[in-house]
Amino acid sequence: MIEVRSLSxxxxxxxxxxxxxxxVRPGLVTGFLGPNGAGKSTTMRTMLGLDRPTAGEVxxxxxxxxxxxxxxRRVGALLEAGAVHGGRSAYHHLLWLARSNRIPARRVREVLELVGLxxxxAKRxxxxxxxxVQRLGIAAALLGDPPVLVLDEPVNGLDPEGVLWIRNLMKGLAAEGRTVFVSSHLMSEMALTAEHLVVIGAGRLLADTTVREFVGGSASLEEAFMRVAGNTAEYRAGGRR
Structure with missing residues (x-):
């Protein structure tokens, strides 16, 4: 379980x-939504100890x-898939990560096969x-077989087959009882993948509810999102930041 407590x-x-x-509770895919500049990346970076909070904790x-x-072994994360040394092969990139956390080398081959690489x-x-690169980032997140996954825009760069694959993968991991927290701008994909939503704007909580309750009488998740987030600071003054 991920607990965000009065975080600033x-x-x-x-x-x-x-x-x-x-x-963020186990057994569900929880979508993390908000306009550009809403604080999603900062929140996820703080979860992973990359930023120190001014107040509160995760x-x-x-x-x-x-x-x-x-x-x-506890948390798998995908924030910047491109943060890979270009001179290393996919295998040796993952092997280095595995050794740093005492993960057996055989697990490297397992996740490479899982993500289709x-x-x-052996290629650089x-x-x-x-x-x-996105699939390699997902492989790194899965390397330690963690109970918690924090994924930022996991479908970025994937073709339609890859989008379907990652959608089913996230649902399958949640069905195993893992905690899956996913940030995305693709509302149509979140409507198909997530069961629960956390929506923020201007760094504040706007909604914490099921997808069904959030959509309510709206025609789509996009419409419901604009109803809730469209009046935040990120959308005023002529559009998204």
Whole structure:
């Protein structure tokens, strides 16, 4: 379980996250929605110990990420799939991550096969397409077989077959009892994938509810989202930031 407790983050005079509280529960795919600049990336970075909160905290399984031993075994994350050394092969990129968390080397082959990169495992990643880099990032998130997954725009760069694959993968992982937290701008995909939604705007909580309850009488998730988030600061003054 992920617990966000009264989380705030300021960068100088800019408030990125403002007193945010919500819980991400196991057994569900939880979608994380908000306009550009709403504070989603900052919230996810704080979950993973990459940013320190100004106030409040985020607990994963009752502990701060920084204090988790062998964190890849506890939390799998996809934030920036392209953060890969171009001179390394896909296999050696994952092997280095595995060794850093005492994950058996055989697991590297397993996740490469799972994401469909087994035939290109020996190739240097500088020659990878965007979709291949994305699959490698997903492989890294799955490497430690973690009970918690934090994924930012996981369908980015994937073709239709890949989108269907990651959708079914996330649903399957949640069905196993894992906690799956997914940020995306693709409302149509979230409507097909998520069961629960956390929606923020201007760093504050706008909704924490099931997809069905959030959509309500609206024609689509997109329409419901605009109804709830369309009046936030990110949409005023002529459009998204």
């Amino acid at each position: 983050k300021r960068y100088g005079s800019t408030v990125a996250v403002d007193g945010l509280s919500f819980t 607990l994963i399984g009752g502990a701060h990420y920084r204090r988790l031993p062998e964190p890849l 087994e035939s290109t495992a 990643t500088r020659g990878f397409s965007l979709g291949m």
